[in-house]
Amino acid sequence: MSEAERRKQSLQRALDVEKMLVDCVRTLYQNTEFPIAVSHMLKQLGAFLSAGRTYIMVLEEDGYLHRQFEWCADGVESGMHTSQVTPHVVVERWLPHFQKDECMVIGDVARLQEESPEEFELLRRQNVSRLVAAPLEMDGKLVGFLGVDNPPLDRLEHIAPLSQTLC
Numbered sequence: 001m002s003e004a005e006r007r008k009q010s011l012q013r014a015l016d017v018e019k020m021l022v023d024c025v026r027t028l029y030q031n032t033e034f035p036i037a038v039s040h041m042l043k044q045l046g047a048f049l050s051a052g053r054t055y056i057m058v059l060e061e062d063g064y065l066h067r068q069f070e071w072c073a074d075g076v077e078s079g080m081h082t083s084q085v086t087p088h089v090v091v092e093r094w095l096p097h098f099q100k101d102e103c104m105v106i107g108d109v110a111r112l113q114e115e116s117p118e119e120f121e122l123l124r125r126q127n128v129s130r131l132v133a134a135p136l137e138m139d140g141k142l143v144g145f146l147g148v149d150n151p152p153l154d155r156l157e158h159i160a161p162l163s164q165t166l167c
Helices: 003-030 034-049 088-099 109-115 117-125 153-166
Strands: 053-059 064-072 085-087 104-106 131-138 141-149
Touching: 003 034, 034 053, 034 064, 034 141, 064 088, 064 141, 085 088, 088 104, 088 117, 088 131, 088 141, 109 117
Parallel strands: none
Antiparallel strands: 053 064, 053 141, 064 085, 104 131, 131 141
């Protein structure tokens, strides 16, 4: 592939991302039913990224992360019942990234087995092998995150900027 073709493909990907962002914002803006709008936006995002699952976890005052919304690709089991409530200490290692407005990108969950066994076990139980999580803030305070499970490896680097824009 020539350099010109690579640039053309890169520009096309950037245009596709911009169009998807506009579609997601339009969905959130035009729909008066917030839960329906968020569910539709998660579906758009998940399908665009070829992800297995997209979801929103909200950090509640009880110290737990609550899964509020979720979309799953065909054949992917929902995590709404198995991980609807998660102690935030399980993802404690993500907080420094979130505090700097960075996404947490995990390219290989298996590598967490020794480094962070609780986190590994939580993700393993949900059949997660790769993950991107983008912080959700309200009035400058972390209130949760947008998660994207099992996107293709070649899309991992593009997901973080896209997720941050949506959040």
